[in-house]
Amino acid sequence: MKYIIYCRKSSESEDRQEQSIDSQEHELMAMAEKQKLTIVKILKESQSAKKVGRPIFNELLKMLSSGKADGVLCWKLDRLSRNPIDTGYVQSLLQDGVIKNIKTFERDYFPHDNILMMVFEMGMANQYIRDLSVNVKRGNREKLARGEWPNHAPFGYLNNKVDKSIVIDSVRAKYVKRAYELYLTSSHGFRDVARILYDEGLRTSSGKKVLISHIQRMLSNPFYCGIMLRDGKYYNGNHKPIISKSDFDKAQEILADKSRPKSQRLFFPLRGFLKCENCGCALTSSTKKGHDYYYCTNRKEKCDEHKSYMRETYLYEIFGNIFGSLAFSERKIDLMYKSAKEKIGIDSEYFDNALATLQNSLESLTTKESKLLDTFLADQISKELYDQKALDIHNERISLNKQIQEFKNKQPASMLEPTKNAFIQGNRAMKEFLDADNFKKRNIVENLCWNLSFKDKNVAQIKLKTPFDVMYKAPKNGTLSEMLGD
Ligand SMILES: [Zn+2]
Known part of the structure; x- marks a missing residue:
């Protein structure tokens, strides 16, 4: 890695405590020698960093952007910048990896350190948190407790989009009945049932x-008998049973009966999260000799990966x-949280003011409304005009409420706690995953992963959900990065 030494001192009062340019250079050269760093240039500037447009600083940026150097050595970060524009620019170069390392006398700054900070500051966790199934699940549990099915209706039923209920699909329900009938009254296996139903038009x-x-x-x-199963829990459904x-109980007895050929385990926690790197197919799973395996189905019939069976425990x-x-x-989490909180505190002022304005407008509608009513009661306006004006106010109130709600969601500070929680969740993910039962395991995988692909029984690609993808890539023993220019 090629480094540039950047020294700066202005004659301004703020800089009086700082070391002279010569002594900065001397100390930094000693540090470079000690750490065996390659120095390609020494830049010295005697201007304040409070204003944008320092000529030597611009030369530094040019060298970094053109790849003539990839790291900077400076006494302190405030030597590089003391204004938000230059600071932001340096930061973005670091985040994009154009600058691979900034070394100061106190600490190192690396691209990934700052990306982690970005998770906090810019609410990268935003989408994740919005999707976070914890909230969804809470809503779902309430629905389930009321006897409502929160998802797509199973085969044989339809979702009634008007009242959100589940209704019987009269055409397909017949096949469900028939499947149970075939299974219960004869020795038909799944394969036979599938074939007969196909012959009968399914x-x-x-x-x-x-x-x-x-x-x-x-x-x-x-x-199908009126009971909803969700995450290992049973709920009474409002929908009409088909059988x-x-x-149903009889069918379960037969399913559990080991003498029956190929009764497979039905729940594979990792199903849907594994892919074959070679052919792109989703891996399937089955139970063999008491162990559960995942493997490529070789559906496209040109994949040689289908011979690698991976045990679930593996x-x-x-x-x-x-x-x-x-x-x-x-x-580290706590420090990032505090640093982001400090920074966001400044932006929050703007948000608070804007929110107060919106709320004032909302309150003024109530005054408007009562004035309108007074005018109407005093016979100063017609009923038609009153109705029209009242409707206008009503519509405005709805629109303002919506605006306020959206605004609250955007408030940067509102993302801080949830982001911190996402980090803490990441912290516990391994232990929780290993300790969890199968349902919970699937749950955790679902929260954190898109999918993993495999080749020769090894992980080829890991796709995690944001912000966990960033957290995964970030170096774990890097120095803690605080804000640049602080
Ligand atoms: Zn394959």
């Missing part, structure tokens, strides 16, 4: 034969290790 939405796994799920989903509880270890890389020391 097709998937793309016109194909229904998969065996689909039949399995149909025969084990208590939804009786006793028929994959748990891999996931555990990845989640382990999301951990940062509590101290």
Whole structure:
């Protein structure tokens, strides 16, 4: 790595305490020698850094941008900049990796350090937090407790979009009944059931034969007898059952019966999160000799990866290790949080003022309303005009409320606590994952990952959800970066 030494001292009062340019140079050269750094240029400037447009500083930026150097050595960060524009520019060069390292006498600054700070400051966790299934799940649990199904209706049912209820799909429900009938009254396996239903006209939405796994799920989903199963918990559903509880129970007995050929385990926590790097297919899973395996189905029939079977326990270890890389020391999280809070505090003033203006407008509507009513009661305006004006006020109130709500969501400070929580969640992810039961495991994977792809039983690509992707890539033992120019 090639470094530039940048020394600066102005004659202004603020700089009087600073070392002279010569002594800065002397100290920095000694440091470079000690750490065996390659110095390509020494730049000296005798101007204040409070204003934009220092000629030597601009030369420094030019050299860095053109790749003639990739690191800067300076006494303190305030030698580089004391104004927000230059600071922002240096910061963005660091974040983009154009500057790979800024070394000061106190500490190092690396691109990834600052990206972590960006997570805090710019609410990178925003989308994640918005999607965070914790909130969604809370809403879902309430729905489930009321007997409502929060998701897409299972095969045999339809979602009534008007009142959000679940209604029977009279065409497909017949096939569900038939599947249970076939399964209960004869020795038909899943494959036979799928074939007979196909012969009797059942097709998937793309016109194909229904998969065996689909039949399995149909025969084990208590939804059809009026019970909703969600994350390992049962709820009473409001929807009409298609089959009786006793028929469902009988089917479960047969499913559990080991003598029955190929009764497979139905819940694979990692299903849907694993891909074959070679052919791009999703990995499937099955149970063999008491162990669960994941493998490429070789659906495109040109993949040689289908012979690598990976044990579930092996994959748990891999996931555990990845989640382990999301951990940062509590101290580092706390420092980042505090630093971001300080910085955001300045922006918050603007937000608070704007919010107060909106709220004042909202309050003034109430005054307007009562004045309008007075005018009407005093017979000064017609009923038509009154109705018209009242409607205007009503509409304005709705629009203002919406504006205020949106504004509150945008407030930078509102993202701080949740972002901190995302970090803490990352901290605990490994232990929680390894300790969790299968339902919870899937839950954690779902929260943190898009997917992982595999080649020769090794991880080829890791795609995590933001901000965990940033946290994963960030160096874990790098020096804590605080704001530039502080
Ligand atoms: Zn493959």
